[in-house]
Amino acid sequence: MTATSTPRFRRAGAPAGSAAGSADGSAADSAALEARRVTLSYEKSVIFDGLDLRIERGRVTTLVGANGSGKSTVLKAFGRLLTPGAGTVELDGHPVRSLSTREVARRLAILPQKPLTPSATTVRDLVSRGRHPHQSLLRPFTPHDSAVVDAALAATGLRGLEGRDAGSLSGGQLQRAWIALILAQEAPTILLDEPTTFLDLSHQLDVLRLVRRINREHGATVVMVLHDLSLAGRYSDRLVVLGGGRVIADGTPWEVLTPAILREAFDLEALVIPDPSCGSPLVVPVDTEHR
Amino acid sequence: MPISPTALAPTALTGDPRRRSTHARRPLVLLALGIGVLATALVSLMLGSNLISATAVLAGLFDPAQDVASVVWGSRVPRTVLGLLVGVCLGVAGAMMQGQTRNPLADPGLFGVSAGASFAVVIGVYVLGTSSVLTTLWLALAGATVASVVVFSVAALGRGLSSPVPLAIAGAAVSSLLVALTSFLVLSDETTLAAYRIWVVGSLSGRSLAGVDAALLFAGVGMVFAAANIRSLNNLALGTELAHGLGENLLRARLVGLAGITLLTASAVAISGPIGFVGLTAPHIARRLVGGDHHWLLPASGLVGAVVLLVCDVIGRLIGGNAEVSVGVVLTVVGGIVFIAIVRRGKMATL
Numbered sequence: 001m002t003a004t005s006t007p008r009f010r011r012a013g014a015p016a017g018s019a020a021g022s023a024d025g026s027a028a029d030s031a032a033l034e035a036r037r038v039t040l041s042y043e044k045s046v047i048f049d050g051l052d053l054r055i056e057r058g059r060v061t062t063l064v065g066a067n068g069s070g071k072s073t074v075l076k077a078f079g080r081l082l083t084p085g086a087g088t089v090e091l092d093g094h095p096v097r098s099l100s101t102r103e104v105a106r107r108l109a110i111l112p113q114k115p116l117t118p119s120a121t122t123v124r125d126l127v128s129r130g131r132h133p134h135q136s137l138l139r140p141f142t143p144h145d146s147a148v149v150d151a152a153l154a155a156t157g158l159r160g161l162e163g164r165d166a167g168s169l170s171g172g173q174l175q176r177a178w179i180a181l182i183l184a185q186e187a188p189t190i191l192l193d194e195p196t197t198f199l200d201l202s203h204q205l206d207v208l209r210l211v212r213r214i215n216r217e218h219g220a221t222v223v224m225v226l227h228d229l230s231l232a233g234r235y236s237d238r239l240v241v242l243g244g245g246r247v248i249a250d251g252t253p254w255e256v257l258t259p260a261i262l263r264e265a266f267d268l269e270a271l272v273i274p275d276p277s278c279g280s281p282l283v284v285p286v287d288t289e290h291r
Numbered sequence: 292m293p294i295s296p297t298a299l300a301p302t303a304l305t306g307d308p309r310r311r312s313t314h315a316r317r318p319l320v321l322l323a324l325g326i327g328v329l330a331t332a333l334v335s336l337m338l339g340s341n342l343i344s345a346t347a348v349l350a351g352l353f354d355p356a357q358d359v360a361s362v363v364w365g366s367r368v369p370r371t372v373l374g375l376l377v378g379v380c381l382g383v384a385g386a387m388m389q390g391q392t393r394n395p396l397a398d399p400g401l402f403g404v405s406a407g408a409s410f411a412v413v414i415g416v417y418v419l420g421t422s423s424v425l426t427t428l429w430l431a432l433a434g435a436t437v438a439s440v441v442v443f444s445v446a447a448l449g450r451g452l453s454s455p456v457p458l459a460i461a462g463a464a465v466s467s468l469l470v471a472l473t474s475f476l477v478l479s480d481e482t483t484l485a486a487y488r489i490w491v492v493g494s495l496s497g498r499s500l501a502g503v504d505a506a507l508l509f510a511g512v513g514m515v516f517a518a519a520n521i522r523s524l525n526n527l528a529l530g531t532e533l534a535h536g537l538g539e540n541l542l543r544a545r546l547v548g549l550a551g552i553t554l555l556t557a558s559a560v561a562i563s564g565p566i567g568f569v570g571l572t573a574p575h576i577a578r579r580l581v582g583g584d585h586h587w588l589l590p591a592s593g594l595v596g597a598v599v600l601l602v603c604d605v606i607g608r609l610i611g612g613n614a615e616v617s618v619g620v621v622l623t624v625v626g627g628i629v630f631i632a633i634v635r636r637g638k639m640a641t642l
Contacts, residue, residue, distance in 0.1 A: 104538065105537050121584065125584055
């Protein structure tokens with residue numbers, strides 16, 4: 001990386017020069033996100049009661065678990081889309097509730113599962129909307145904003161498509177456009193809710209490699225929800241397995257993806273073998289019927 | 292690795308031709324629409340029960356000593372000015388309403404504004420026995436405001452405002468109630484019916500500039516709210532969750548939007564009665580011309596609304612002979628045909 005005026009997808013709040021994995025913010029050991037004794041519920045059904053979860057800075061952390069285990073719920077609570085009934089969520093060491101929604105948006109970007117594609121909007125216009133938290137009536141779109149959007153489009157390989165109507169993109173292209181919007185937000189922490197859903201395998205890999213690159217090259221903290229355990233293992237530093245209203249397991253992919261944990265979390269009989277292509281854990285479900 | 296902006300300069304110069312055309316076209320489209328509004332206004336000054344030439348109109352406009360000055364200033368200028376005001380208000384309010392509800396069929400009257408205005412006007416005729424322009428105007432403004440505050444409160448008490456659905460349902464419910472009450476009053480009293488049925492069709496004829504300053508003030512404040520809501524509308528188009536993630540304050544976005552829609556629609560309804568179809572169709576035409584970015588969409592919708600309304604008013608003056616056809620009626624016919632054409636061509640934007 002060079003010392004140009006290149007937008008680095010990092011907010012001014014983070015000290016310049018802080019590289020991937022190193023600390024920034026108030027304390028050296030501060031987590032990017034931390035849930036303390038958090039109670040989360042929809043309507044009247046409680047999903048988590050007293051959840052503690054810490055997300056380390058500069059890492060890719062993936063939340064996995066069976067359907068209904070509350071993966072998206074935790075992600076929404078981290079992204080302040082869901083207010084905890086009790087307990088606190090801290091972002092960069094500050095209680096999220098003490099920060100304005102705009103201040104949160106400068107520190108944290110969240111890509112929901114189903115964003116809406118606006119009508120008659122070019123890819124460039126769509127990505128430009130990621131600049132919203134940095135703008136105000138007194139500070140409209142500047143050349144710097146434009147440069148950040150250029151960089152986000154380049155990082156996601158969309159430069160050639162920036163004039164296209166977003167509604168005409170394929171599923172894989174559109175997902176990259178959403179990630180470009182999130183990149184343009186220049187938040188050091190990025191939350192992605194099932195970013196690979198509805199994509200074929202090669203486009204899933206495309207998105208996950210992009211996520212990995214954003215983490216490595218820009219030092220972004222990434223928290224995502226994924227369904228595919230092997231892909232989660234391959235592209236994450238750390239997996240958090242959720243189930244039964246608690247954290248079942250939390251650790252490196254090899255620590256977490258064990259037959260015993262898979263049985264507990266997913267009611268799944270599976271072998272875990274080293275992936276022949278990259279050595280990460282590969283989950284192979286055992287088919288008892290065809291034995 | 293992101294590419295340095297300076298390294299991008301050669302690409303930026305040539306650029307993507309498609310992008311350049313859509314982006315560069317937008318100011319030109321707005322300019323063309325502005326010229327279109329002026330041209331339509333001139334035609335509206337020229338045409339009526341008798342034709343006045345363009346030169347005579349201009350002479351009458353700037354020289355009160357001219358014979359035509361009394362016709363131009365006495366009837367055609369007020370009518371044209373009111374038409375412009377109503378068209379702009381309804382066009383902008385329609386685009387805001389469609390953006391707020393993300394419903395391509397949303398109309399500025401969706402949140403009960405038109406029904407509230409109508410009910411207040413009927414109450415005025417029934418209780419006070421008056422149908423003077425100024426009283427009607429104030430009653431309509433008051434009724435529209437009260438109705439939309441009620442709708443907003445009902446929606447806020449329920450499932451909250453992050454989704455547009457509670458607002459639309461509350462609006463439909465309050466509108467139905469007000470329409471029922473209005474019908475009851477109108478049917479039970481003949482004088483009220485007579486006054487109401489003239490007002491409710493939606494017309495610019497016989498409306499003078501008296502009291503228009505009040506409507507203009509309402510509309511002006513409404514425009515400020517509309518401008519303040521532009522970036523929120525762009526965010527809301529991405530869905531409420533992503534909008535919130537981008538730092539949008541949803542409650543404020545809804546409040547500002549509702550205030551703008553109410554003030555703009557109320558001013559229009561107060562002047563001309565509830566005119567349909569402009570608020571529905573103008574944003575669709577504008578969206579095809581300038582795209583979905585509300586920075587361009589709101590002004591374009593206002594200008595398209597003004598052109599559509601004036602053209603329909605002029606058509607109404609011409610086809611009716613001595614007894615002219617109200618702009619509200621012409622709009623329903625013309626607007627209906629245009630709308631069917633838009634839907635048939637499959638180009639209608641899904642929001």
